[in-house]
Amino acid sequence: MTGQERSTFLGRTEGLYRRRKAFDRVMTGAMALAVVLAVIPLALILFYLLRNGIPGLSWDFFTQDPNRPGKPGGGVRNAIVGSGIIVGMALVIGVPVAIACGVFLSEYGQNRMGAFVRFLIEVMAGIPSITVGLFIYGLVVANQGHFSAFAGSLALAILLVPIVARITEEMLLLVPRSLREASYALGAPRWRTVLRIVMPTALPGIITGVMLGLSRIAGEAAPLLFTALGNQFYTTDITQPMDSLPRRIYVYATGPYDYWHEQAWAMSLVLVGIILVISLAVRALFGSRVTVRQ
Amino acid sequence: MTHLNLSPVRPSDEPLPDMLRETGGASAEFAHAAPRPMPEGTPIALSAHNVGAWYGSKKAISGISMEIAKNAVTALIGPSGCGKSTYIRCFNRMHEFAPHARVEGTILLEGADVYAPGVDPARVRQRVGMVFQKPNPFPTMSVVENVAAGLRFMGVRNRAEISDRVEEALKLAALWDEVKSDLKKPGIALSGGQQQRLCIARTIAVEPEVVLMDEPCSALDPVATLKIEDLMRGLAERYTIIIVTHNMQQAARVSDYTAFLLMAGDGAGHLVEYRSTADIFTNPHDKRTEDYITGRFG
Numbered sequence: 001m002t003g004q005e006r007s008t009f010l011g012r013t014e015g016l017y018r019r020r021k022a023f024d025r026v027m028t029g030a031m032a033l034a035v036v037l038a039v040i041p042l043a044l045i046l047f048y049l050l051r052n053g054i055p056g057l058s059w060d061f062f063t064q065d066p067n068r069p070g071k072p073g074g075g076v077r078n079a080i081v082g083s084g085i086i087v088g089m090a091l092v093i094g095v096p097v098a099i100a101c102g103v104f105l106s107e108y109g110q111n112r113m114g115a116f117v118r119f120l121i122e123v124m125a126g127i128p129s130i131t132v133g134l135f136i137y138g139l140v141v142a143n144q145g146h147f148s149a150f151a152g153s154l155a156l157a158i159l160l161v162p163i164v165a166r167i168t169e170e171m172l173l174l175v176p177r178s179l180r181e182a183s184y185a186l187g188a189p190r191w192r193t194v195l196r197i198v199m200p201t202a203l204p205g206i207i208t209g210v211m212l213g214l215s216r217i218a219g220e221a222a223p224l225l226f227t228a229l230g231n232q233f234y235t236t237d238i239t240q241p242m243d244s245l246p247r248r249i250y251v252y253a254t255g256p257y258d259y260w261h262e263q264a265w266a267m268s269l270v271l272v273g274i275i276l277v278i279s280l281a282v283r284a285l286f287g288s289r290v291t292v293r294q
Numbered sequence: 295m296t297h298l299n300l301s302p303v304r305p306s307d308e309p310l311p312d313m314l315r316e317t318g319g320a321s322a323e324f325a326h327a328a329p330r331p332m333p334e335g336t337p338i339a340l341s342a343h344n345v346g347a348w349y350g351s352k353k354a355i356s357g358i359s360m361e362i363a364k365n366a367v368t369a370l371i372g373p374s375g376c377g378k379s380t381y382i383r384c385f386n387r388m389h390e391f392a393p394h395a396r397v398e399g400t401i402l403l404e405g406a407d408v409y410a411p412g413v414d415p416a417r418v419r420q421r422v423g424m425v426f427q428k429p430n431p432f433p434t435m436s437v438v439e440n441v442a443a444g445l446r447f448m449g450v451r452n453r454a455e456i457s458d459r460v461e462e463a464l465k466l467a468a469l470w471d472e473v474k475s476d477l478k479k480p481g482i483a484l485s486g487g488q489q490q491r492l493c494i495a496r497t498i499a500v501e502p503e504v505v506l507m508d509e510p511c512s513a514l515d516p517v518a519t520l521k522i523e524d525l526m527r528g529l530a531e532r533y534t535i536i537i538v539t540h541n542m543q544q545a546a547r548v549s550d551y552t553a554f555l556l557m558a559g560d561g562a563g564h565l566v567e568y569r570s571t572a573d574i575f576t577n578p579h580d581k582r583t584e585d586y587i588t589g590r591f592g
Binding site for chain 2: 175178179181182183185186187188189192196197200201203266
């Protein structure tokens, strides 16, 4: 089409059309810029983690426990295993509670009780993680008289519950009403409808919520300071103080030795790597499930 | 088609169509609504007496009495908002899922009161199945699992029995030949018409006595619609079918009895006329029925 023809075709709206096109271009550009700005920090973090973290990785790093301070070498096996145990136990304690809470809110919470619980969860989500650590210190550690991995897991579980509960509620509410009705119409009672129809349909979303919760708590050092404390030695005894990656990163990064700094970078890389691998594995396992949002 | 504003708050200077003019009480207005059009001695599956239903303070249907013939297709027709869907949802106690919903009157299923104290609504729904407007197979389940879902809800555990009944239901729903090679496929991977037949199979697998169909073809193309209509005729040999439809031709094609509902001046749906299908379409007794089926409104 020539310009002449087009201006005839558009007639009097030519000016308006041009202005819209220009505005569209400006806004598209602005969006692209926003995306770039959002991705830059992520790219930089990954870049520095890889650059500074890779040199610290070695066989010993994964298989040895820390040397006495000042003696180079050694590894962080105790922190990696400790993080695994503390976070795993936190998931075991927190996820069932959180999912039950989300189910209650979405399926039985359209009343005053539900509004109250929803409010409590919002408050809970707003509590600083170090406060949660102090709370467990007072409740568990002070009463038992010693620090323990279990207390650390409790603190992390408290952080996990509001995150997973809210995402679970939202995911369950996304399940179309027509599916619940189909189930009721087949003579299924409410609890069975929730268990057999609503929850399986929302499962991929709930798992995403658990993964978000996991990534959040796996990187927490503050709530572990007064609970799991930390440990120079390898242990799998959950009644004893236990080391964890974030806490050891904190100690090494603020410590005086260069090899500590190098190991802190390496630990950061390992922490990010583990979370990434778990996320990808879970997605590979459950991501292929058919979901529908009508 | 023009759409009449049937709400009672019409501006008074606008002339009312004849059919909507208030003529005394609702009882006088709905004099042709005899609840029993079938010959004496016809077996009755469902008997509704003076049924009213509310959503909060809004009355959706008012005083509707109908006897539903066993092993026949009964169609409910009428314009949008006349309470057809609400009415059939009272039959299987689905109405009570709506917030602040309330039902009055009596509904007898094979003589037993559906709303009697102590009656488990889940048990009622096993006996009165329902097919919805939009196909709604369970998205996490395969074709087979979808059909078996109701059986599992009922507690049937025997695998051989489940697979027999699934196959039978799929055959009855005229879907078996199309899906027998990929029974493990997700139910939502089927086409729209197949999905709706899957939902019918799922409903009849639990062997209800009555099957309610709430505009089952409104989301389907004409070919799929025709398949489902054929199916209904066959299903009526074993089940009592009640279908809500916007489509008068559909009612004329598939049903033995037809009821015409209309929203009255009080904003609630009333039964205008209930007769055999041949009768109502050729010789309507009520002027409003005639206006509706001849396409003068709705």
